[in-house]
Amino acid sequence: MRSKQFASGALGLALAASAHAGIVLTFFPVSDFNSNTVAMDATLGLTGYTIDNFESTTLIPGLTIDMNGFGVPDTVLTSLPNLYNENGCGTLSQNSAWDGTDAVINIASNAENSCSTPANIAQTITFHYAPGTTSFGIGMGNFQSLSGSQIPITNHELFVNGVDAGLLETLAGSAWTPGFARDAYLVVTGTGGTAITSVGFENLTNADVLIFDHLAVQPAAVPEPAILFSAGFSLLALGAWRRRTARSTGSSRITRPSDSDSTA
Numbered sequence: 001m002r003s004k005q006f007a008s009g010a011l012g013l014a015l016a017a018s019a020h021a022g023i024v025l026t027f028f029p030v031s032d033f034n035s036n037t038v039a040m041d042a043t044l045g046l047t048g049y050t051i052d053n054f055e056s057t058t059l060i061p062g063l064t065i066d067m068n069g070f071g072v073p074d075t076v077l078t079s080l081p082n083l084y085n086e087n088g089c090g091t092l093s094q095n096s097a098w099d100g101t102d103a104v105i106n107i108a109s110n111a112e113n114s115c116s117t118p119a120n121i122a123q124t125i126t127f128h129y130a131p132g133t134t135s136f137g138i139g140m141g142n143f144q145s146l147s148g149s150q151i152p153i154t155n156h157e158l159f160v161n162g163v164d165a166g167l168l169e170t171l172a173g174s175a176w177t178p179g180f181a182r183d184a185y186l187v188v189t190g191t192g193g194t195a196i197t198s199v200g201f202e203n204l205t206n207a208d209v210l211i212f213d214h215l216a217v218q219p220a221a222v223p224e225p226a227i228l229f230s231a232g233f234s235l236l237a238l239g240a241w242r243r244r245t246a247r248s249t250g251s252s253r254i255t256r257p258s259d260s261d262s263t264a
Contacts, residue, residue: 022190022191022192022193022194023160023161023165023188023189023190023191023194023196024188024189024190024191025158025160025165025171025186025187025188025189026045026186026187026188026189027171027172027173027175027176027184027185027186027187028043028044028175028184028185028186028187029174029175029176029177029184030177030181030182030183030184032044032185033098033182033185037051037053037099037214040098040099041216044137044185044187044216045135045187046137046187046216048218048219049135049137049216049217049218049219050216050217050218050219051099051214051215051216052214052215052216053099053100053102053213053214054080054083054084054100054102054103054104054212054213054215055083055099055100055101055102056080056083057079057080057081057082057083058079058080059077059078059079059080060215060217061131062129062130062131063127063128063129063130063215063217064076064077064078064127064128064130065077065104065125065126065127065128066124066125066126066128066200067106067107067108067122067124067125067126068122068123068124069122069123069124069202069203070121070122070123070203070207071120072108072120072121072122072123075108075122077108077110080104080110081108081109081110081111082109082110082111083102083110084102084103084104084105084110084111084112084211085101085102086101086102086103086141086211087101088112088115089112089115090115091180092115092142092180093115093142093180093209093211094180094181095141095180095181095182096141096142096180096181096182096211096213097139097141097211097213097214098139098141098182098185098213098214099139099213099214100213102213103141103211103212103213104125104211104212104213105209105210105211105212106121106122106124106125106201106203106209106210107120107121107122107209108120108122112209118209121203121207121208121209123202123203123207124200124201124202124203125200125201125210125212126159126198126199126200126201127198127199127200127212127215128197128198129196129197129198129217130197131220132195132196132197133190133195133196133197133217133218133219133220134189134190134194134195134196134218135187135188135189135190135196135216135217135218136187136188136189136196136199136215136216136217136218137185137186137187137188137214137215137216137217138185138186138199138212138213138214138215138216139182139185139186139212139213139214139215140182140183140184140185140186140201140210140211140212141181141182141183141210141211141212141213142179142180142181142183142208142209142210142211143156143168143178143179143183143208143210144178144179144208145169145176145178145179145183146169147169147178148178148179149179150178150179150180151179152178153203153206153207153208154203154204154205154206154207154208155167155168155169155204155205156168156169156201156202156203156204156208156210157201157202157204158171158186158199158200158201158202159198159199159200159201159202160188160196160198160199160200161196161197161198162198162200168201172184172186185214186199187216
């Protein structure tokens, strides 16, 4: 059972079930898209994050993409076989990217063999980030949800760390715009020490080409230089104290006098 909490601004959802302890979902509507990615990242809370814009076939370190289902064998991508351009199918795919023009789709070749009847569409696509992160963002586009008025195909399930988080359309609520072009931006945040290692999406009943872009992960925290200096200085001071103690006693080992010695 899940309970909803609404944050100011974007739609926030805290998953209270034990399986989702420490996971918060925040959906940003299409209106938060900005071709100025610096400004958009500030709105989405992604300033300083590591971004994969999928404008290159090389994925950011630690990222892999897994696809399977609907007859597609389990396929793990460590790089993109092709660049998918959002303009390739005209109005059927335009304005789906969240930066630039290239994106990732749920076809293992990252290319469509046909715009009208594309083949080899995976039922499930999962983004794995091996190092883990406290915050994971992903832009979604071209989801033909059943509530859409263009070409309703199927609703979609969301998975976080391999656990079913629920129906994507329900979770996103009013922040969701189904159909062609961009649908919403999702930020998954771990709290209480929870690390996000995977985020997945599933076509529930029929094959739907899904478009993803502007994947963001929060870099691991790096200790401040002053803290590192203080820790290093403390270790040096401790070492010097031990050396002085060793010289004054003639040995690095300090022996406690026995009871017989103290009474002699």
